[in-house]
Amino acid sequence: GHDWGYGVEDGPSLWHQNYPIAKGSRQSPIDILPQTASHDPSLGPIALKYDQCTSINIANNGHSVVVEFEDSDDRSVIQGGPLDNPYRLKQFHFHWGGKGCRGSEHTVEGHSYASELHLVHWNAVKYETFGEAATAPDGLAVLGIFLETGDDHRWLHTITDALYMVKFKGSVTNFKSFNPKCLLPSSLHYWTYLGSLTTPPLHESVTWIVLKEPIAVSEKQMSKFRMLLFTGEEEDQRMRMENNFRPPQPLKGRKVRSSN
Ligand SMILES: NS(=O)(=O)c1c(F)cccc1F
């Protein structure tokens, strides 16, 4: 059933009731302090091999809009940086705010961005399935990319033009051969730390890799995300999908490392 959301009655401050790990020792997102992040020379560059990317569909799961990928082999992986082996691309999705409001999950010295893109990868070397990896401490690697409002993003149109097809919770439509490489900023410099899923079940299974450089998207493009609904077609009360972000969580002694 509907056991969590982003509203007053089911939002992030209440998730601990059904998901006690919400108060755990490695929860995400966090506020990143660049001055405190230690530059670790042993941290190499991350490598994204997205060339043979195979997107399948785009869906509204009632919490975000998600693009799923074919992950039966290692055609699309992230490797290098803090990772000991390649992690397979499974899906990407976004978190965003209301009109004129901020909506990123990670913040940088208290500054939040308009939105945050998450590219979710899993450790198929050590685990059989995404589900199994999602509960393992080294199971997932999520690449976080900040979106700030500014110029139009030429490739984001492919996604925003498809959003009207998945307006309602539970809707899904074909979305083939989209390569998320076109959503990357020019620099792959990053911060990295050990954390969790930012939505229930909040498993502490994520190696976070957050890119320092945001990408620019237009306010008009952002407004198209806000025409999505949290609610299904059959529900009479229509709730606009916005502010679907969890606020920063306690660092609890964790170290954030910087690629440079
Ligand atoms: N937000 S997040 O990137 O932590 C995330 C995942 F990694 C996996 C599933 C859902 C989800 F929301």
Ligand SMILES: [Zn+2]
């Ligand atoms: Zn996310």
